Amino acid sequence: MKPAHFLGLGNLPLGTRAKVSGVAGGHGVVRRLEAMGIRPGVIVEKISGQPFGGPVVVQVGRARVAVGFGMAQKVMVEPMIAEEPA
Amino acid sequence: MRLIMVGHPNVGKSALFNRLTGARVVVSNYPGTTVEFTRGVMRLVGRRVEVLDFPGTYSLDSSCKAEEVVLAGLEEMAPDDVLLNVVDSTNLERNLGLTLQLLSLRRPMLVALNFWDEAQHTGVSIDAPALEQRLGVPCVPVVAVAGLGIRTLVERIRESRPSTYLLNGRCRWEAVGEIVREVQTLRHRHHTWRERLGDASLQPFTGAAIAVVVLGGSMAVVHWVGEGLIEGVCEPLFVRMWTPAVLWLSTHWGNEGWLHDVLIGTLTGGEINYGESFGLLTTGLYVPLAVILPYVFAFYSVLAVLEDSGYLPRLAVLADRLMHTVGLHGMGVIPMLLGMGCNVPGALSCRIMESERERFIASALLAIGVPCMAQTAMIVGLAGRYPLALPIIFGSLVIIWFALGLLMNRFLPGESPEILVDVPPYRRPRVRSLAKKVGMHLTWYLREAVPFVLLGVLLANLLYHLGVIAFAGRLAAPVVGGVLGLPAESVGGLLIGLLRKDLAVGMLAPLDLPFRQTVVACVVLVLYFPCVATLPVLLKELGSRQMLLAAAIMIGTALAAGGILNLALWATVG
Ligand SMILES: Nc1nc2c(ncn2[C@@H]2O[C@H](COP(=O)(O)OP(=O)(O)O)[C@@H](O)[C@H]2O)c(=O)[nH]1
Ligand SMILES: [Mg+2]
Numbered sequence: 001m002k003p004a005h006f007l008g009l010g011n012l013p014l015g016t017r018a019k020v021s022g023v024a025g026g027h028g029v030v031r032r033l034e035a036m037g038i039r040p041g042v043i044v045e046k047i048s049g050q051p052f053g054g055p056v057v058v059q060v061g062r063a064r065v066a067v068g069f070g071m072a073q074k075v076m077v078e079p080m081i082a083e084e085p086a
Numbered sequence: 087m088r089l090i091m092v093g094h095p096n097v098g099k100s101a102l103f104n105r106l107t108g109a110r111v112v113v114s115n116y117p118g119t120t121v122e123f124t125r126g127v128m129r130l131v132g133r134r135v136e137v138l139d140f141p142g143t144y145s146l147d148s149s150c151k152a153e154e155v156v157l158a159g160l161e162e163m164a165p166d167d168v169l170l171n172v173v174d175s176t177n178l179e180r181n182l183g184l185t186l187q188l189l190s191l192r193r194p195m196l197v198a199l200n201f202w203d204e205a206q207h208t209g210v211s212i213d214a215p216a217l218e219q220r221l222g223v224p225c226v227p228v229v230a231v232a233g234l235g236i237r238t239l240v241e242r243i244r245e246s247r248p249s250t251y252l253l254n255g256r257c258r259w260e261a262v263g264e265i266v267r268e269v270q271t272l273r274h275r276h277h278t279w280r281e282r283l284g285d286a287s288l289q290p291f292t293g294a295a296i297a298v299v300v301l302g303g304s305m306a307v308v309h310w311v312g313e314g315l316i317e318g319v320c321e322p323l324f325v326r327m328w329t330p331a332v333l334w335l336s337t338h339w340g341n342e343g344w345l346h347d348v349l350i351g352t353l354t355g356g357e358i359n360y361g362e363s364f365g366l367l368t369t370g371l372y373v374p375l376a377v378i379l380p381y382v383f384a385f386y387s388v389l390a391v392l393e394d395s396g397y398l399p400r401l402a403v404l405a406d407r408l409m410h411t412v413g414l415h416g417m418g419v420i421p422m423l424l425g426m427g428c429n430v431p432g433a434l435s436c437r438i439m440e441s442e443r444e445r446f447i448a449s450a451l452l453a454i455g456v457p458c459m460a461q462t463a464m465i466v467g468l469a470g471r472y473p474l475a476l477p478i479i480f481g482s483l484v485i486i487w488f489a490l491g492l493l494m495n496r497f498l499p500g501e502s503p504e505i506l507v508d509v510p511p512y513r514r515p516r517v518r519s520l521a522k523k524v525g526m527h528l529t530w531y532l533r534e535a536v537p538f539v540l541l542g543v544l545l546a547n548l549l550y551h552l553g554v555i556a557f558a559g560r561l562a563a564p565v566v567g568g569v570l571g572l573p574a575e576s577v578g579g580l581l582i583g584l585l586r587k588d589l590a591v592g593m594l595a596p597l598d599l600p601f602r603q604t605v606v607a608c609v610v611l612v613l614y615f616p617c618v619a620t621l622p623v624l625l626k627e628l629g630s631r632q633m634l635l636a637a638a639i640m641i642g643t644a645l646a647a648g649g650i651l652n653l654a655l656w657a658t659v660g
Contacts, residue, residue, distance in 0.1 A: 031145065032150075032506055033506070035147070035183065039259060048293070050290055050406065054407035055407075057509060061177055062210065064284075065506070065508055065509065066288075066406075066416070066505055068406070
């Protein structure tokens with residue numbers, strides 16, 4: 001298995017599922033995202049991303065949550081891609 | 087004892103509140119509908135129990151205004167008050183975070199598992215008895231909109247009790263995860279067409295296409311229904327039923343006298359001109375009932391469908407990037423849309439914006455650049471006879487709105503927060519909810535707006551007869567004539583516009599203004615000041631200091647924009 005790589009939620013490719021590994025932000029942001037279901041360990045799937053740094057929509061559980069791009073970039077995720085054989 | 091309803095935004099608290107109390111609170115399919123307490127009364131075994139619907143809150147962490155309101159409310163709880171936690175069963179995990187926080191308050195509590203129908207349809211099944219055992223408080227499945235499970239819920243209120251649930255050193259979300267694993271089973275299922283459509287309207291391209299269709303279609307429907315009602319129903323009714331009565335009265339009074347002037351106004355060639363006669367019984371009734379009411383009805387019918395379907399949060403996502411250029415995030419489209427009906431609910435809904443800066447920008451943009459439906463209907467009626475006038479008027483308003491937003495965003499200190507919002511699934515609007523909303527808006531309009539129109543007609547007559555309007559006209563002539571290129575008579579409209587802007591537009595009709603003056607006058611009337619109904623709301627929401635700033639911006643913008651428009655039209659069209 002390849003070593004895990006992390007990226008901001010904003011850079012997650014469309015339609016990809018990923019595991020949230022952490023939120024690199026202040027207490028307030030962490031709490032607000034947590035309340036919407038986005039917290040470490042949770043699986044999210046990117047539903048859409050608007051161009052020019054517009055918001056990102058992810059599915060969390062059965063809910064869809066729109067997150068501004070800047071805030072989305074603070075959410076570090078680990079994509080769950082089917083690894084290609086080396 | 088009081089029953090206190092707490093839950094996330096958009097979990098159906100208002101719908102449940104209506105079921106419990108028989109009240110008529112609006113429900114909408116987007117987060118942030120209720121930003122204040124709502125009070126009602128229900129009967130519980132012969133006793134009157136007060137029910138409080140708290141604003142939706144995701145947690146008790148006090149990170150936003152709604153949450154602080156809830157926290158303050160919870161602190162004031164009496165010992166015998168009961169907490170009713172309303173939960174969205176389709177999102178059990180997220181909702182239980184708040185539930186555990188509430189349990190730790192150790193108050194008598196019970197849980198309503200709402201959206202039980204949607205949970206079943208989407209393959210979510212919850213073992214309610216098991217959940218109940220885990221939490222130690224009653225958990226009752228309900229479908230608030232359909233009234234299912236309500237009786238059981240009410241019966242079990244007396245079983246509510248403080249929970250003994252303990253986290254036992256685990257963190258809250260760990261505990262939630264454990265509970266969910268135990269009581270919930272998810273069945274995999276394929277996406278429905280409604281979900282596909284829901285996601286398509288969030289994509290950049292399909293979303294933009296859908297937005298164009300939805301918004302363009304909405305405008306077309308409002309216009310079509312509005313005009314259809316005016317021409318097919320209201321106007322014929324007035325001409326056939328009302329005109330003979332008024333004419334009879336006129337002859338009865340010998341076609342003159344002060345009473346005749348006030349009630350009927352001036353007749354042209356022995357005929358009533360409903361737009362220009364300006365009596366209480368002629369223009370005073372015709373304008374609010376035959377010109378504006380049809381448009382108000384059409385607008386709120388369309389808006390209700392948009393609200394209840396769940397389209398608005400999607401529009402917010404699509405518009406987010408654009409709205410940031412004016413210092414708002416995407417949810418700022420909601421006050422603007424509501425304001426197109428009437429600025430009062432628009433100004434109230436500015437509360438869904440998080441920061442003071444955003445609330446100021448939203449209120450200012452709304453009050454300055456967004457004409458209410460009453461005014462729009464009158465503008466369409468007045469300026470519609472010049473083919474180019476309407477695109478120029480509304481185009482100018484859009485440009486001014488943007489320019490002003492850019493400037494405020496540039497010069498007001500601070501930054502606008504980012505959007506973070508739940509996008510609910512599309513839901514089929516329910517006719518009952520739609521009818522209730524439209525009915526409420528129409529009642530409000532008839533009760534609150536129509537008297538002001540009548541008062542305005544009376545006042546206009548009075549000011550005119552006392553010579554006040556002529557005097558003010560001479561006084562303001564250098565500005566109104568010099569800068570805006572408007573005749574001194576139009577000052578009467580500007581004065582009455584402080585009361586009702588629709589009527590102000592109506593007062594321009596008898597002046598028979600040419601193209602350029604019509605356009606400038608309509609635009610200036612939208613911009614220069616909020617009407618008497620909106621002003622107190624803005625004052626309350628913004629405070630006097632910010633209101634003063636907003637007022638200065640308004641008057642400045644009106645003069646600047648009106649002057650430029652006047653020059654530009656003079657240079658191009660003459
Ligand atoms: N299918 C279904 N829809 C519901 C139910 N309860 C509420 N709704 C809808 O969910 C939306 C949000 O309801 P509302 O009462 O405004 O939620 P609030 O923000 O918590 O007050 C509205 O469109 C309601 O019609 C329910 O039990 N089942
Ligand atoms: Mg509500």
